[in-house]
Amino acid sequence: MKAVLFDLFGVIARTQSAESLGVLERTAGGDPRLFREAYWSHRAPYDRGEVAGPGYWEKVCAQLGVPLDDRLTADLIAADLASWSEIDQSMVDLLGPLTDRGLVLGLLSNIPGELAARYEATQPWLERFAVRGLSCRIGAAKPEPAAYQWCVRALGLPPGEVLFVDDRNDNVEAARELGLQGHLFTSPEELRDVLFRP
Numbered sequence: 001m002k003a004v005l006f007d008l009f010g011v012i013a014r015t016q017s018a019e020s021l022g023v024l025e026r027t028a029g030g031d032p033r034l035f036r037e038a039y040w041s042h043r044a045p046y047d048r049g050e051v052a053g054p055g056y057w058e059k060v061c062a063q064l065g066v067p068l069d070d071r072l073t074a075d076l077i078a079a080d081l082a083s084w085s086e087i088d089q090s091m092v093d094l095l096g097p098l099t100d101r102g103l104v105l106g107l108l109s110n111i112p113g114e115l116a117a118r119y120e121a122t123q124p125w126l127e128r129f130a131v132r133g134l135s136c137r138i139g140a141a142k143p144e145p146a147a148y149q150w151c152v153r154a155l156g157l158p159p160g161e162v163l164f165v166d167d168r169n170d171n172v173e174a175a176r177e178l179g180l181q182g183h184l185f186t187s188p189e190e191l192r193d194v195l196f197r198p
Helices: 018-028 032-041 043-047 053-064 070-083 089-100 113-122 124-128 145-155 169-177 188-196
Strands: 003-006 104-109 131-134 162-166 181-184
Touching (some): 003 145, 018 070, 032 053, 043 053, 089 124, 145 169
Parallel strands (some): 003 162
C-alpha cells in the first residue's frame, strides 16, 4: 500500500444529522415524508456537476409541489451546505501521521460544486491530499468506475497499491472490482488499527 484514497462524508466529515435534515425539510415545506425521496432522486446530476444548486432545488421542489423563488432557493442551498459541514477532528488528525509515513493521500467524494467551494475555503487540511477527486469537477460519482479510475490515474500508482476507504459497502465493492484494496469504514479507531498495524 502506497496511497490511501479517502471518502469524505461518513469518514472525515460527518453525514447529515436528523436535526439538520429536519431543518431542510422545514425550509422546503410540503410533506416531510416525501422530502428524502425528492432530495436523493435528483442528487447524482448535482454531485457530478451537471446542474448547479438552483437547478437542483428546482427539481426537488417541483417533485414536492412547492413553489420556488430566489429567497427559498438561497435558504435551501445554505441549509444543505450547513448539513454537510461537520468534521470528525479525530480523522483530520490522522492525516498528518499518514503523510509522515510516506503514504500519498487522495480524496474521492460525491460533492456538489457549492459544497466543494465551501470546503476549499474553510478546511485547510484539504491541502494534505495530493489528489482530490471531487465528483462535481471530474464528472463522475461513486460507485461509477470512472470516478475511481480518475483518481488512480492522478495518483500514478497501480490500483493494487491504493487502499480505498468508504463508509458505504457498495462504493468499497466497486473499488475492489477495479483492483483497488478496500476498507469499509466503521470507526476512526478501527481504521487506525488497519493503517498502522505492524
